[in-house]
Amino acid sequence: MRNLHHPGREQLDLPAVLYALSDPTRLEIVRRLAGDGERACGTFGLPATKATLSHHFKVLREAGLIQTRVEGVHRYNSLRKQDLDARFPGLLKAVLKASGPC
Amino acid sequence: MRNLHHPGREQLDLPAVLYALSDPTRLEIVRRLAGDGERACGTFGLPATKATLSHHFKVLREAGLIQTRVEGVHRYNSLRKQDLDARFPGLLKAVLKASGPC
DNA sequence: TCTATTGTTTGATGACAATCGAACAATAGG
DNA sequence: CCTATTGTTCGATTGTCATCAAACAATAGA
Secondary structure, three states: OOOOOOHHHHHHHHHOOOOOOOOHHHHHHHHHHHHOOOEEEEHHOOOOOOOHHHHHHHHHHHHEEEEEEOOEEEEEEEOOHHHHHHHHHHHHHHHHHHHHOO | OOOOOOOOOOOOHHHHHHHHHOHHHHHHHHHHHHHHEEEEEHHOOOOEEEEEEHHHHHHHHHHHOOEEEOOOOEEEEEEOHHHHHHHHHHHHHHHHHHHOOO
């Protein structure tokens, strides 16, 4: 748990990204990160236990959608907008737009 | 099997669409339909049994990605481009682009 | 050092999904 | 009517996923 695994930009896999986005809870996390820039895991107020949320953050991280920065006792998450846009131009924007108004 | 179920344009669900696209076999089917317009199920030459392919076509159909027209003994599939673009502007294009050159 | 906070990991459970072979249904063509 | 073709459905198997409670790890602060 010391080292969080983040795939490189070139390793981003489209099916894995689409799969990560296909869960409503994970999509909501991405939506909020798209607006807020950076947030700690515990600040989402989503209807799930911390174990479940930790699982979802892990899926998003390993698919390359988010980046997690450790600072003290917190984990700050942010969207990897630039990497996603470089690899899959227009995809994130289209998904966010399709997911409704923020 | 007489009546194939196609969800209406307004019923298209983003997570379901993303999930359907997150399988490599299904993504490949969509890619080919994007180029070819209309094709019968048996003409894809994908490495899976007909039972498995029938399953994938069903997932795509019920997510609203494809339309199946029955003619004689064949089922002709086509992409629901217009419905997808109306509901999720730019999404299909971005996914196709991200999935590589056709 | 003790305690509270934050998040991960583990283990278990129930649900769902991908895959296949075999049986079935529908149709076209003899 | 018989047969080949095309695709769906069924049943079974195997594997994966979402979820939770509980245990654990790491850190900050008193």
